[in-house]
Amino acid sequence: MATKLMQAVQYNSYGEGVSGLKQLAITQLIGIQKGALHALYFPRKFPHIPCTDVAGEVVEVGPQPGLDIGERTLKYGGGLSEFAVASESLTVARPSEVSTAEASGLPIAGLTARNALTEIGGAKLDGTGEPKNALVTSASGGVGVFAVQLAKLGNNHVTATCGARNIDFVKGLGADEVLDYKTPEGASLKSPSGRKYDAVINFTAGIPWSTFDPNLSENGIVVDLATGLSSMLTFELKKLTFSKKQLVPYFVTVKREGLEHLAQLVKDGKLKTIIDSKFPLNKAEYAWAKSIDGHATGKIIVEQ
Numbered sequence: 001m002a003t004k005l006m007q008a009v010q011y012n013s014y015g016e017g018v019s020g021l022k023q024l025a026i027t028q029l030i031g032i033q034k035g036a037l038h039a040l041y042f043p044r045k046f047p048h049i050p051c052t053d054v055a056g057e058v059v060e061v062g063p064q065p066g067l068d069i070g071e072r073t074l075k076y077g078g079g080l081s082e083f084a085v086a087s088e089s090l091t092v093a094r095p096s097e098v099s100t101a102e103a104s105g106l107p108i109a110g111l112t113a114r115n116a117l118t119e120i121g122g123a124k125l126d127g128t129g130e131p132k133n134a135l136v137t138s139a140s141g142g143v144g145v146f147a148v149q150l151a152k153l154g155n156n157h158v159t160a161t162c163g164a165r166n167i168d169f170v171k172g173l174g175a176d177e178v179l180d181y182k183t184p185e186g187a188s189l190k191s192p193s194g195r196k197y198d199a200v201i202n203f204t205a206g207i208p209w210s211t212f213d214p215n216l217s218e219n220g221i222v223v224d225l226a227t228g229l230s231s232m233l234t235f236e237l238k239k240l241t242f243s244k245k246q247l248v249p250y251f252v253t254v255k256r257e258g259l260e261h262l263a264q265l266v267k268d269g270k271l272k273t274i275i276d277s278k279f280p281l282n283k284a285e286y287a288w289a290k291s292i293d294g295h296a297t298g299k300i301i302v303e304q
């Protein structure tokens with residue numbers, strides 16, 4: 001095992017925001033060179049190197065078989081550091097057509113969109129399922145851009161919400177109709193063509209059930225990725241009352257199979273990682289601040 005020093009970004013506790021991030025040199029373990037960012041998972045131990053999504057090249061391997069030195073990979077879990085430890089079970093080969101930056105934007109965001117659509121939303125992404133009317137909220141964000149593209153791969157009709165500046169961009173991703181969230185129509189989530197939604201893939205915090213309800217089809221379901229207390233309560237209430245319309249809080253589970261599927265779609269030109277901006281590792285604080293600000297269009301990438 002190598003014992004060189006490497007550059008890394010760590011934080012020591014919750015709640016300090018960007019000012020809690022520290023640039024420092026720490027002992028390098030073993031792993032893959034990287035360039036990545038998605039943030040927000042809750043560590044149980046400190047100091048913690050944040051960020052969950054990593055892509056790079058294997059530079060050293062442990063005793064277990066599975067990865068080869070020089071192999072291009074993308075993986076879930078790692079951090080803002082020059083090298084990251086890759087668990088073989090959460091790492092997949094990265095096709096040469098998929099750049100490090102494109103791959104590093106995929107894991108959490110791509111899997112969240114994919115799994116929310118398929119596991120709860122009931123959509124098929126290969127066009128073999130019955131087309132559904134889907135609504136994707138915050139469709140210009142890191143996760144929403146994948147949800148729109150993947151829903152369209154399944155031939156679904158997609159209504160999307162985003163800010164005015166991104167309406168044409170989201171239409172370019174394939175959305176059939178787009179609402180500006182700052183207008184009364186956008187806030188109501190009402191489909192301009194009068195459709196009722198079979199599935200809402202919700203990435204916007206704080207939308208009450210009373211807004212979703214009139215827009216849902218008879219068996220419509222809200223897959224809530226921006227889960228809070230009120231969505232937990234709505235979930236329980238809908239279950240208790242045997243409501244046909246449902247709201248399901250959803251947390252992504254990372255599996256290799258999903259990562260492989262996403263990498264293949266990008267390789268085949270069927271899915272794009274939209275990159276909002278890139279920052280060098282020694283400016284990771286700026287990336288973090290931009291992510292927290294909540295106004296990115298696509299993914300924020302940190303590179304070394």
Ligand SMILES: NC(=O)c1ccc[n+]([C@@H]2O[C@H](COP(=O)([O-])OP(=O)(O)OC[C@H]3O[C@@H](n4cnc5c(N)ncnc54)[C@H](OP(=O)(O)O)[C@@H]3O)[C@@H](O)[C@H]2O)c1
Pocket residue numbers: 040108109112137138139140141142143144161162163164165166181203204205224225226227250251252291293294295296297298
């Ligand atoms: N449950 C899970 O497993 C899971 C996994 C990943 C993410 N998430 C959650 O998914 C949510 C979205 O994450 P993200 O990374 O995609 O967010 P993000 O990248 O920060 O989203 C930013 C985008 O959303 C737009 N936006 C902001 N408020 C909006 C609104 N009210 N309606 C429509 N668009 C709005 C912004 O447009 P403007 O700049 O024009 O305002 C911006 O383009 C977060 O709550 C995150 O925690 C959940």
